[in-house]
Amino acid sequence: MRPCIVGIGGAGGNILRQFLQSQDINLMGLQFGRHLAYGGVKGLWLESATQDTQRQSYYGSLVQGQYPPFLICHGNVSEGSDTRRYLSDTYGLDLKAPGFDRRAEYLKGIFEVFEFDPKLKEVCLEEFKSNDNPLSGYMWQVGIRPHTIISTSSARSKLCDSILFIASLGGGTGTGFINPITSYVRSEEPIFPIFVLGILTEKGTDKRKATEGQRDLGAVIAMYDLLTKASGEGIDALILVDNQTLVQRFGGNYTGMDVCIYNSLKPLLDLRNYPGDLLQDDSQGIRRVIWEVNGENNGSNGISRRREGAGSEGLLPPILVPCYCIQAAHEGDELELVEGALGKGSLLPAGKDGRLFPCDPTKADRVLVFTRGFFRTKDIKEAVQERTGLSENKIMVYRKLGGGKAEDMLILLRNPYGGTIGEHKRPGTLEWRLHDIITESINYIENNEMNILGFQSYKEITKEMLRKYFYGKDGLLDELYDCLERLREGEAPVFTRPLRIFGNGMNALGNCQEEQQMAASDRASLRKMVKEELRAIFNDQDCRRRIREILQS
Amino acid sequence: MNLLGHDIFEAYMLICLVAILLLGGTLHVMYLKMIESMVLRTEESDFNLGDLMRSMHISQGSNFNIMMILSWSLLFVALAFLYLLTPSIFPEWNYFKIPRVASLDWGFAIFGVAALIPGALISIFVPKVYSYYLIHKRLKAIAAATPVLLLGSIICSMHLGIIYPTSNPFFWNLGYMMLAAAAVLMILPISIGFLEAWRQ
Numbered sequence: 001m002r003p004c005i006v007g008i009g010g011a012g013g014n015i016l017r018q019f020l021q022s023q024d025i026n027l028m029g030l031q032f033g034r035h036l037a038y039g040g041v042k043g044l045w046l047e048s049a050t051q052d053t054q055r056q057s058y059y060g061s062l063v064q065g066q067y068p069p070f071l072i073c074h075g076n077v078s079e080g081s082d083t084r085r086y087l088s089d090t091y092g093l094d095l096k097a098p099g100f101d102r103r104a105e106y107l108k109g110i111f112e113v114f115e116f117d118p119k120l121k122e123v124c125l126e127e128f129k130s131n132d133n134p135l136s137g138y139m140w141q142v143g144i145r146p147h148t149i150i151s152t153s154s155a156r157s158k159l160c161d162s163i164l165f166i167a168s169l170g171g172g173t174g175t176g177f178i179n180p181i182t183s184y185v186r187s188e189e190p191i192f193p194i195f196v197l198g199i200l201t202e203k204g205t206d207k208r209k210a211t212e213g214q215r216d217l218g219a220v221i222a223m224y225d226l227l228t229k230a231s232g233e234g235i236d237a238l239i240l241v242d243n244q245t246l247v248q249r250f251g252g253n254y255t256g257m258d259v260c261i262y263n264s265l266k267p268l269l270d271l272r273n274y275p276g277d278l279l280q281d282d283s284q285g286i287r288r289v290i291w292e293v294n295g296e297n298n299g300s301n302g303i304s305r306r307r308e309g310a311g312s313e314g315l316l317p318p319i320l321v322p323c324y325c326i327q328a329a330h331e332g333d334e335l336e337l338v339e340g341a342l343g344k345g346s347l348l349p350a351g352k353d354g355r356l357f358p359c360d361p362t363k364a365d366r367v368l369v370f371t372r373g374f375f376r377t378k379d380i381k382e383a384v385q386e387r388t389g390l391s392e393n394k395i396m397v398y399r400k401l402g403g404g405k406a407e408d409m410l411i412l413l414r415n416p417y418g419g420t421i422g423e424h425k426r427p428g429t430l431e432w433r434l435h436d437i438i439t440e441s442i443n444y445i446e447n448n449e450m451n452i453l454g455f456q457s458y459k460e461i462t463k464e465m466l467r468k469y470f471y472g473k474d475g476l477l478d479e480l481y482d483c484l485e486r487l488r489e490g491e492a493p494v495f496t497r498p499l500r501i502f503g504n505g506m507n508a509l510g511n512c513q514e515e516q517q518m519a520a521s522d523r524a525s526l527r528k529m530v531k532e533e534l535r536a537i538f539n540d541q542d543c544r545r546r547i548r549e550i551l552q553s
Numbered sequence: 554m555n556l557l558g559h560d561i562f563e564a565y566m567l568i569c570l571v572a573i574l575l576l577g578g579t580l581h582v583m584y585l586k587m588i589e590s591m592v593l594r595t596e597e598s599d600f601n602l603g604d605l606m607r608s609m610h611i612s613q614g615s616n617f618n619i620m621m622i623l624s625w626s627l628l629f630v631a632l633a634f635l636y637l638l639t640p641s642i643f644p645e646w647n648y649f650k651i652p653r654v655a656s657l658d659w660g661f662a663i664f665g666v667a668a669l670i671p672g673a674l675i676s677i678f679v680p681k682v683y684s685y686y687l688i689h690k691r692l693k694a695i696a697a698a699t700p701v702l703l704l705g706s707i708i709c710s711m712h713l714g715i716i717y718p719t720s721n722p723f724f725w726n727l728g729y730m731m732l733a734a735a736a737v738l739m740i741l742p743i744s745i746g747f748l749e750a751w752r753q
Contacts, residue, residue, distance in 0.1 A: 024614025025693045033615030040612065275592065275600035275608045330752045374591040374753065401592070401608060404687040405749050 001268060001283045003195070004147040004160035005043040008167040008181070009174030010052060011199060013045040013070070014254070015166050017058055018262035019269075020068045034158070035067050039269030042147040042160050045070040046139055046181070048097065048173045062143060071143040073135050073177065076128070083124045083134055087113070090120070092459040095134065103455065104221040105466060105501060107176030111136065111183075112502040136184035150189060162193035162283035165235075168243075169222050170201030170215035179225040182235050193283040194235045196226060199261070200357070200437070202243040213444030216437040220480065228498040230314030237290050239320045239412070242357040242433060264324035264356060267370035267410040270400040281370075281398045289368065289396050290414065291315060316493050318414045320368075321430065323361070325354040326408035334375045337409040338383040354411075359430040360423075361388050364413035372400045373407025384411070418492030424484075431487045434494060438487070442480050445470055469501040563642045566729055570632070570736055577740030580747040581682055587750045609685045613693065620697040621680040624739055627703040629672030630665050631732050634710035635725070638664070639717045648714065661711060686746035696742060699735045706731035 007016030020043045024036045037043065045059050045068070053059065053070045060066025063075065074096045077084055084095040093110050114120060114133045121132050128134045145151050149159045165182060167174030182194055201215045226238050241261060250256040273281060293315065325340030342361040343353035355361075367384055377397045384395050417423070417430040424435035445452065452470060453463050470476050476499055483494050537543050589605055638661075640647045654660050688696075709728030713721060 022614070023612075023690060024616045025620070025690065025697050027616050027620070027697075031616055032619075036612055036614040272611060273608055274596060275604040276596055276598035329749065374595050376595045377597065399595075401588070402753070 001162060001281050001286060002040050002160050002271070003162040003164040003193075003269070003283065004144060005041050005164045005166060006046060006144055006181075007043065007174075008046045008165060008177050009171050010047075010049075011168035011171050012166040012174045013047060013052075013056075013059070015197075015199070015258045015261055016043050016045055017068075018258050019043060019265075038266060039271055040158065041269060043068055044143050044147065046073055046143065046173075046177065047071075048073045048177070069143075071139065073139055073173075076138045076142075077134055081127060081134075083120070083127050086120055086123050088457075090117075090459060091462045092457040093462065103172070104175045104218040105452070105469070106455070107173075107180060108221065108225065109462065109466070109501045111180035112500050116502045133180075133184060136180050139181055140185055140188060144185070148192070150192060162195065162287070164195045164197060166197045167199070167222075168201055169198040169219035171218070175218040175222045178222055179234075182226070183229065183233070186229075186232070186234055190232055191284075193287040195237050195239060196235050197239045197241065197261075197265075198223065198226070199241045199243055200433075202247045211444070213440045214448075216440040217444045220438055220441040221476070224476075224479075224495045224499065227317055227319070227493065227495045230316055231291060232314070235317050236287050237318050237320050237414075239322055240357045241322065245356060245358065261356070263326070263408075264322055264354075264410055267324075267372050267398075267400060267408055268412075270370075270372055272372075272401040274399040274401060286368070286398075289366075290318060290320070292366070316496075319417075319430070320412040320414055321355065321357045321359045321364075321416050323354045323356065323411040323413060324408065326406050329373065329402060329405055329407045334371075334379050334409070335383040335386070337371070337373075337407070338380070338387055338411070341409055341411045342384075342387050342413075357430065358428050358433045359413060359416035360426075360428070361411075361413055361416060363419060363430075364388055364390065364416040366390070366394045366414040367396065368412040368414070369395065369397045370400065370410040370412075371397070371407070372404070373402035373409075375399060375407075380409075388413075415492060417494075418490055420490045422488065423490055424487045431490070435484060435487045438480050438483050442477065442484075445477050445480075465501050469499065475499070563636070563725075563729075566733075567636060570733060573733065573736045573740065577736075577743050580740070581685075581743050584743065584747040584750055585685070587747075591750070591753065606685065611684055611687065613683055613688060617683075617688075617693045617697060618680055620700060621683060621739070622676045624696075624699040624703065624735065625676035625679050626669055626672040627700055627707070628732075628735065628739070629675070630668045631703045631706040631710070631728075631735070633668035634665070634707050634714070635728050635732060637668075638710050638714040639720075641717075641720060649717075661714065665707070683742055686742050688742045688746075692742055692745065696738050699738045702731040702735040702738070706735065 005016055005019050007013045019041060020035070020037045022031060022036055023038055024031060024033075044062065045053075047053050047070055050072055053061075053072065059068050059070040062069035062071045077095045079096075081095065087093050087095055087110070091109070091113055093106070093113070095110065097106070111133065114124065124134055125132055128137065144163060147160050148163065149161055151159065163185065165178060167178040169175055169178075178196060178198070182196060185192070185194055198219075200219055203212055223238065226235055229235070243257065246257040246260060250260065268281075323341040325337045327337060327340065341354035343355060367388060367390060369380055369384060371380060377399065380397050380399075381392050381395045384390070385392060388395075417434075423429045423431040426432055449471070453466050458466070468475060474497075479497060479499060486492075486494050585602070585606070588609065589602060592600070592605060636642050637646060638648045640649055648660070648664050649655050654663050657663065706728040709724045709731065712724050713728070
């Protein structure tokens with residue numbers, strides 16, 4: 001697997017930096033030739049805040065042909081852009097907003113409005129020619145696509161066979177952009193493997209004074225949208241990491257946390273497959289395994305299906321929880337690695353073992369194991385089976401050659417939740433953590449209506465749409481209460497029904513726009529016009545005769 | 554003290570140098586055998602050594618590769634300069650035995666280029682050996698210092714060639730030390746890879 005790793009926002013950029021570290025040497029401070037990252041991956045940092053890109057020196061401008069590159073998401077939108085002006089005048093949304101201040105709904109709104117306002121689409125197409133969305137189209141075509149095998153570049157063998165997006169869940173830019181960009185890429189490339197590594201922000205108020213509730217709301221909106229797009233509409237898997245777990249392990253050392261995430265994913269990126277396993281770990285193969293439904297598990301224990309009546313039925317993307325362990329090559333065996341990654345007992349306090357997100361490994365419906373070292377597939381399967389209780393056919397093993405000082409193991413647990421009532425009360429389960437962030441989000445929505453709807457220069461139409469999205473019947477608030485109920489009941493999936501801000505198609509938007517326009521001066525003039533027309537009709541001799549005939553008959 | 558008419562100390566030193574390089578080759582073969590046996594022990598399906606070597610292949614980076622190609626090329630130049638530039642070690646086989654070249658302004662350079670040809674031929678194949686090892690970036694950076702040492706050794710030898718017929722054991726010893734250190738650095742990734750595999 002050789003993904004193009006796309007870091008979005010500040011946290012995404014910091015973690016990406018670890019992945020893109022050159023494996024080559026510097027010659028007198030310079031590097032010549034092709035940049036070599038671990039596993040031959042390529043990467044790109046997407047950022048909306050220009051000032052953040054200027055405060056660092058690692059990434060260079062993609063527009064200027066530098067590598068590793070950053071790309072300003074709205075780099076192709078000029079100050080006097082017609083599209084920008086239309087969006088601002090009609091909706092109060094700014095295409096060139098410098099960062100999104102922990103508001104996932106802001107970018108969600110921007111992207112949805114392009115899909116549902118034909119006039120905006122028209123203006124945009126006129127200005128940006130082939131792109132009906134100036135941000136997503138630009139990021140995909142200029143930033144990401146050239147690094148993938150989809151591009152027309154001649155050096156295809158060195159290009160990426162999948163995309164791994166890295167974004168914080170609860171931050172600003174990453175949280176807001178992750179859905180629109182993944183949806184756009186999917187709409188362009190129906191079967192290209194797209195994975196997301198989402199890092200849930202830690203508990204408490206952050207450095208930028210964003211409360212836990214506000215950040216959790218952003219995270220929930222992002223996760224909700226990622227996990228409710230069925231197969232072929234969105235991502236292939238959401239790999240979840242909890243910063244709270246890493247904070248307990250590393251204290252405030254954020255670089256240490258980034259390194260930990262990078263090291264954990266190295267077995268996935270390693271290209272030194274066992275001689276007999278060469279074709280196993282290509283991205284399409286992994287994608288297929290991730291989506292695979294076991295014959296006997298079509299319901300809650302298999303990969304989740306979207307519920308009936310909640311849009312078209314289809315498979316929903318799974319949550320993957322990474323668990324990682326490393327040990328000196330001459331110490332221990334595969335059993336110790338498995339125990340180190342998944343924990344020995346039932347549920348240890350978070351941070352004491354290799355689980356990067358709280359969960360109960362015995363709840364997983366499938367396991368993907370990536371190892372670097374010299375192990376038998378059978379032994380690994382037995383060790384994982386012992387710990388998780390899964391049958392052998394649900395444990396997929398991808399072996400990479402060892403040869404270094406250490407051997408390590410990454411275990412991706414698919415959907416390790418559901419099936420038992422009351423698990424949300426048991427600390428250390430995925431249900432418990434999800435219940436926690438959803439509860440915080442609900443509290444924030446209920447207590448911060450003014451903050452949510454009164455942001456900056458939202459126009460009435462946007463406020464109305466946001467009100468419906470958050471507080472309306474079957475809106476996000478109602479849906480989150482349902483999610484809590486599902487968590488309490490041990491149901492899976494937790495997120496089921498896709499929700500939109502500029503929701504129910506163009507009709508809703510069109511009606512709303514018309515209503516707003518009528519409310520102004522047009523309503524009076526229309527009334528006057530109708531009156532005049534009716535008077536003219538009734539004054540017409542022919543019309544009066546016909547009416548008389550009707551009455552007499 | 555002479556050995557077949559040559560200085561015995563320098564001849565022993567040459568044997569040591571060749572031994573270092575041979576050790577590198579031996580360790581590499583042993584490393585491959587060890588990896589093969591470890592894979593055989595844990596692999597259910599059949600494979601041949603070619604498959605294994607394809608699986609083991611890893612890019613080390615163009616900068617590192619260039620430095621190693623340069624190192625292997627310069628190794629032969631440095632060796633030739635240290636042992637064959639002046640008649641003090643091999644009186645019958647040296648630069649001064651070709652007076653038409655030795656009397657030219659660019660004589661040293663022509664001699665160096667002549668020595669570079671076999672080195673360059675070897676250096677086309679040898680650096681590929683490194684692609685079978687997991688080499689840490691720090692180790693790569695250390696190994697990349699090799700050309701500097703080899704250039705230092707060549708400069709010492711050139712000094713001895715310029716001052717000939719007088720001699721200066723200090724410069725010869727310094728040149729040799731640099732050459733030996735370079736040879737050790739060049740086989741260091743192989744030795745460390747071997748040791749790591751051996752510990753398993």
